[in-house]
Structures are given as structure tokens and as C-alpha cells.
């Protein structure tokens with residue numbers, strides 16, 4: 001099986017250069033590595049540019065409504081435990097309208113992989129501020145929320161008790177592939193924070209800037225140590241790699 | 250002479266279906282064990298093959314405040330708690346004020362008060378010509394009530410004796426109930442026995458059960474059990490009065506049947522999980538009340554758009570926002586029938602009572618699974634919270650089964666051509682069946698589209714489900730009364746219990762009750778309306794939602810609306826008053842809807 005075999009015939013509607021392409025690629029690679037057959041794969045998403053991804057993966061896919069992918073995926077996984085279930089969505093979908101579902105999905109620890117494609121903006125609705133938009137972002141029309149402090153997705157899920165937390169970058173394919181693979185293999189709720197660019201509503205060079213602002217998780221980091229994980233997450237730069245993985249008893 | 254409660258001008262004689270019946274009310278405060286007493290009496294009755302039902306009322310504080318039960322026992326099946334209290338036991342007259350409308354004395358009522366209670370009886374209660382009986386329920390020290398023997402056990406002895414029940418019956422019921430708490434059991438049995446020996450009680454009408462034990466069930470339990478029998482395997486819900494016991498019952502029983510129950514973080518998630526589980530091919534359901542239904546609305550549209558079966562039970566309570574959580578109303582009809590953005594098909598059913606809940610839940614699952622759409626089941630607080638005695642439920646050897654896709658079927662999940670209303674459902678795990686389910690408008694194979702022509706054609710295809718359902722459900726109605734009775738009442742849901750008795754006492758009336766509200770069984774209604782000279786709709790909704798809804802479907806000119814806000818269920822005396830005001834003068838608007846129309 002090749003990653004291309006996990007693609008549907010649909011042409012992505014994304015702007016060329018959109019970070020979501022990288023995630024589509026990384027995900028199909030990781031799933032191919034794990035030899036997940038299409039009929040055993042479910043990809044559930046909400047609404048947003050990033051949520052369109054569900055339609056591009058050959059799977060029992062569900063492009064649902066804004067912010068509600070997690071409950072839908074939970075219902076599916078609980079009723080069909082044999083399905084490898086991946087949830088994808090944007091930062092608005094996950095951390096704004098759908099935020100209420102995250103800590104509860106974490107608490108239930110259903111075996112889902114939740115990849116948030118965080119481009120720091122509402123792409124589909126044309127560039128409004130999202131909960132992860134940096135405060136000093138130059139304010140364009142419709143950027144009301146950019147005055148508010150951004151929330152940190154990794155700290156949020158760590159403090160909720162998430163057992164698997166990793167971060168990667170949409171342009172950093174081998175790394176993304178590896179993080180997604182480990183997340184899918186993790187037998188509980190796994191969260192992957194994917195830094196992605198939006199070529200249309202973020203300033204030029206935004207995605208590269210994210211990468212420059214990142215650093216690999218140091219080799220000395222013990223991902224089973226929650227204190228170390230929290231400290232890593234508190235670093236103002238983005239630590240890329242496996243941040244926390246709770247040993248399962 | 251019995252006086253009449255204010256606002257109620259006629260007292261109709263009690264109307265049991267055919268057998269004799271008795272209405273018993275017990276009023277007290279939180280600690281008096283009134284609810285337990287009611288439960289015990291009902292289960293003792295069921296054990297002897299008597300029928301009956303019990304409704305519980307609370308004061309404004311749900312916990313700890315005043316509490317009362319009204320219990321009707323009968324030789325035949327009943328779904329109406331009656332309106333003439335034959336026996337009222339009241340531990341504290343000051344508690345009565347909360348229960349206005351739930352109890353009415355008549356000429357021969359037996360009224361039992363506490364010996365030390367000097368309080369006044371409220372005027373609305375009415376009076377009896379029999380002497381008031383007094384028993385030392387409360388133990389007092391220096392005029393202040395202190396803990397003593399359990400009052401409810403004294404009352405149990407008193408009532409059981411008055412009904413002519415053998416003394417062991419109540420002891421057996423206590424043993425069953427408190428087998429796991431021996432201390433409590435022996436204290437209760439002791440108090441019961443002592444009271445049995447000491448108390449002199451009036452004899453009351455003897456009811457004879459058929460001797461075969463019957464079941465006691467609440468409306469919420471009946472909904473849960475009906476769903477289980479219909480193949481339910483996944484439930485997600487969020488606690489809300491008056492529906493929570495649906496989830497509680499399923500927590501006890503669904504896992505053992507191989508299913509899953511999740512208490513979700515909110516109702517959006519609850520229906521989301523149901524949609525996800527059903528996307529997985531598993532019969533799924535949620536239960537809620539109005540506030541939860543409001544939150545579920547967007548997800549309801551998704552289930553319809555993505556053609557995923559889902560059963561949604563709404564136990565209606567009174568009012569918008571928080572309203573009156575433990576009170577009943579029929580005012581979620583508009584929301585169920587019309588709620589949500591965009592056009593999408595759904596089916597809406599209405600529960601009559603505990604017995605009906607079993608058959609109706611089966612029908613709900615059959616529609617959802619057959620037609621791949623959301624099916625709303627409207628219950629209400631009156632049905633949900635009552636305890637009702639019932640006979641055996643229908644034995645079923647099969648459950649509704651979704652039509653499953655195989656690789657021989659069409660590659661198009663949402664096939665447009667042909668006269669099929671639905672296409673086979675693709676259950677995850679089936680090789681070759683992968684597809685995109687989407688809330689976005691889509692083409693035959695699920696590809697997102699904003700092609701307006703495709704939207705039109707997909708709407709036409711999705712809405713083909715409704716006439717097909719209407720054909721299947723054309724006879725999903727219940728009618729009562731003589732076919733040539735000149736006066737007609739069209740009602741729905743929990744009005745059932747009152748109306749099936751109403752026609753026995755008032756042969757000039759016949760009644761039409763649809764089991765399905767959407768699509769409405771219009772042909773059955775038209776056939777039933779033939780030969781009527783006067784017709785009313787009857788409902789608990791300030792706006793007259795049912796009347797307005799029917800008026801949008803068929804010619805209702807000449808049909809008067811009797812509609813009032815919910816709270817208390819409709820009683821026979823109130824109905825008599827409303828009907829005489831409505832039908833005697835074509836000019837006096839009695840309904841809120843008519844009044845509103847006139848005002849505007």
C-alpha cells in the first residue's frame with residue numbers, strides 16, 4: 001500500500017501552498033506505515049478549510065459541523081472499536097466553538113487521534129482572529145479577537161490530563177509522519193498540535209516564521225515526566241516532537 | 250355537600266374505563282416518606298393484578314420541600330390519575346397549599362389529618378360530608394414535632410386496611426424493597442404492624458385485582474425498555490429533568506445487553522455521539538428535555554443531511570429557557586416539527602402513556618433505521634414521571650434492521666436516480682464501502698458541492714422519505730368513542746389517558762389521537778372527521794401549537810382551539826368547563842390562541 005492509495009479522487013480545494021496539504025500527506029504516510037486498510041479507517045472532521053481533509057482520505061469519512069468532530073468520533077469509536085479513528089480540524093473548530101469537548105474527550109480517553117491544524121486564523125471564513133492568533137498580530141478587517149491573549153493548545157490538553165501530546169509542523173513532513181504514527185498507535189486519546197500556515201490570510205512567511213520560532217524537543221527530555229512536559233510546553237517557542245506520553249498501566 | 254374548587258365549575262363523576270377505581274392522595278414534607286409510601290401502595294396493587302398510576306408533585310424546591318402523591322387504583326388499565334380524591338391523608342395542612350389542583354374532595358371523601366394539626370384547609374380543596382379522621386402521625390414534645398415512628402408506615406397500614414388488603418401484602422412489599430437494609434426494614438415493619446393493630450379505619454370501595462402480578466413502570470423506564478427491545482445499542486445523554494431516568498435506566502440495563510451508555514458533556518455532544526455511533530451502523534438514541542433539544546438542533550439537521558438514523562426523545566417540560574422543569578406541557582411541538590435551519594426531513598411521534606411507550610419506541614427505531622433520518626419522540630413530564638401499572642409488553646422476535654450495503658450495491662451512497670427512497674447504509678468496516686458523509690451539500694457519491702441544481706435534486710430526494718413514511722404510518726392513530734358521535738376532540742400525547750375515559754362518560758364525543766405528528770396521518774383524520782358537527786383541538790400550549798400546526802396542513806376552519814399553558818395536566822372537570830364554554834357559544838374565545846388571534 002502506498003500513501004496515494006489512501007487518497008480519494010477528490011482534488012483538494014485548498015489554496016496552493018496551504019499548510020493543510022502537508023498534513024494530508026503526513027497523515028496518509030503515517031497510515032500507510034501502519035498498514036491501516038481504508039475500510040478500517042475513519043476520519044472525522046468539523047468545518048473549516050482544514051476539516052475538508054476528511055474528504056480526501058479514503059476512509060469512512062465524515063465532514064460534519066463546526067466544532068463537533070470529537071463527540072461524533074467518540075460515538076463512532078465506542079460503537080466500532082475496531083476502527084482506527086482520526087479527528088482533524090482547525091484551531092477555530094477545536095479551540096473556539098468546540099473547546100468544551102476537548103477536556104471531556106481527554107477525560108474519557110477514548111482511543112482517538114486528534115490532529116489540530118493550527119494556522120492561527122479562521123481560514124474558511126476569511127481571516128478572522130482565532131483563539132491561537134498572537135496578540136501582536138497586525139489587525140486587519142474583522143480581527144476583533146486579536147486583542148485577546150491567545151490560548152496554548154498544548155498546555156491546555158496537558159493540564160486536562162491528556163496521555164499523549166506531540167507537536168509538529170505541516171512543512172516538516174518526516175517529523176509530522178512520525179508524530180502522527182505514534183499518536184495513532186497510542187491506545188488512548190492522543191493530541192497532535194500541527195503548526196500550519198495559511199497563505200491567504202496570514203502574512204507572507206508566516207509558516208517559515210513558525211518553524212524559526214520552533215526547536216526540537218531536546219534529547220534529554222523525558223516524555224513520561226509530566227513536569228518536564230509542562231515546562232517544555234511553557235517555553236514561548238514551539239517545542240516540536242513528543243512532549244508527553246503517559247505510560248499505560 | 251361538596252364544594253367546588255374555584256375555577257372549576259363542573260364536577261364530572263369519576264370515569265374508570267369499566268372497572269371500579271379509587272383515588273388516594275398523600276401530602277407531606279420531604280422527610281415524611283410520601284414518595285416511598287406511594288410506590289409501596291402501587292406495587293402492592295400491581296402484585297394483586299390491580300391497575301393504577303401514581304403522579305408525584307413537589308413544591309418549588311425539588312429536594313426536601315413539600316411532596317405529595319396522587320394515586321389512582323383501578324380494576325382496569327388507567328392512564329389518568331382522576332380528579333376526585335376518595336381518600337386524602339395529609340400530615341401537615343400547611344403543606345397543602347403547594348398542591349392546588351392536584352386534589353379535590355367530594356361528598357364521600359375520607360379525609361385524614363394529624364391529631365395535633367390545627368391548621369385550616371384551603372378552600373380550593375373542597376369539602377366532604379364525612380367526619381374528618383385524625384391520627385397521631387407526628388410525635389410532639391412541648392408542641393414541637395420530633396422524630397418518632399415513621400409516619401408513612403402508619404399511613405401505609407391505614408390505607409392498606411381501608412382498602413381491605415391482607416396485612417402481609419404490605420410486609421412482603423417492604424421486605425422486597427428493603428431486603429438490603431435490615432435495620433430499616435425491621436423498624437418499618439414494626440411501625441406498620443403497630444399501626445395496623447391500633448388504627449380504626451373507614452372501609453372504602455373494595456377493588457378486586459385479577460390476581461396475576463403486573464408491572465410498575467415510569468414513563469421514562471418504559472421509553473428505555475421500549476428502546477432496548479427495539480435494538481438500541483448506543484445511548485448518550487446529559488442529565489435534565491424530567492428525562493434523566495431514561496439514561497439512568499439504560500446505565501443499569503444497556504451494558505448487559507451489549508450496548509454502550511455515555512453521559513456526555515452537554516446535549517450537543519450527546520446527539521453528536523449518537524450520530525457518530527449510528528454512522529458506525531449501531532441503533533442509537535438520546536433523551537432530553539426542551540433546553541437540551543434546543544442545543545441539539547444543529548446536529549439534528551446534520552443527521553438528516555448525512556442520512557444517519559437517530560432517535561431523539563424529548564420529555565417536554567413547561568416553558569422556554571428554564572421554565573418549570575418538573576411541570577408538564579406540550580409546547581415543544583413547533584421545535585420538533587420545524588426547529589432547525591434549512592429544509593430537512595424528520596419524523597415526529599407522540600407518546601400516550603407508559604404502555605404506549607413500548608410500541609412507540611419500536612416504531613421510532615423502525616422509522617429511523619428504515620428511512621435513515623432523525624426521529625423525534627415527544628414524551629412529557631406527565632408521562633415521563635408517572636408510575637403506571639401495565640400488563641406484559643409485546644413480545645418481539647426481531648428488531649428493526651438497517652439495510653446494509655454490500656459490494657453488489659450501487660457505488661453511489663446518495664443515489665439520485667430510481668424510485669428508491671433510501672440507499673443501503675455503508676457500515677464502517679465493510680470493504681469497498683468507504684464514502685464521505687457530510688453536512689455540506691453533496692453529490693450522489695458524497696462529494697461536497699455548491700451546485701444549486703444538485704441542492705434542489707438532493708432536497709427532492711431526501712424529502713421523498715416523508716410521503717413514503719406517511720404511507721407506512723397512515724394508520725398510526727388511536728380513536729375513541731362512537732363512530733357517529735357528533736362532537737370531536739383532536740389531541741395528542743399524554744391527553745390520551747383523560748380522553749379514553751372521557752368518551753365513556755360523554756358518548757356524544759369521539760376522540761382522534763395521532764401517534765405520529767410528522768408526517769401527520771391526514772387521510773385518517775379526514776375520514777374520522779366525517780359527520781362531526783363540532784370539533785375542537787385540545788392541548789397544553791399557550792400558543793396552541795398543535796392547532797396552528799394542523800391548520801397549516803389541512804382545512805381547520807370551524808375547528809375551535811382549546812389550548813392553555815402547561816403545568817398541571819388537564820383534568821376532566823376542567824375539560825368539561827372548557828368544552829362547554831367553547832362549544833356553547835361560537836363567540837366566546839376560550840383558548841389562548843383564539844384570544845390572541847382576536848387581539849391581533
Ligand SMILES: Cc1ncc(C[n+]2csc(CCOP(=O)(O)OP(=O)(O)O)c2C)c(N)n1
Pocket residue numbers: 047048049050051066089090091092093094117119121122123124125130
Ligand atoms: C455554528 C457555526 N458557526 C460558524 C460557522 C462558520 N465557520 C465555518 S469554519 C469557521 C472557522 C474556521 O476556522 P478554523 O476552524 O480555524 O479552520 P480553518 O478554516 O482555518 O482551517 C467558522 C467560524 C459555522 N460553519 N457553523
Ligand code: SF4
Pocket residue numbers: 013014015017018019020049050119123124197198199200201
Ligand atoms: S484560506 Fe488559508 S487555510 Fe484556507 S485553504 Fe487557503 S491557505 Fe489554506
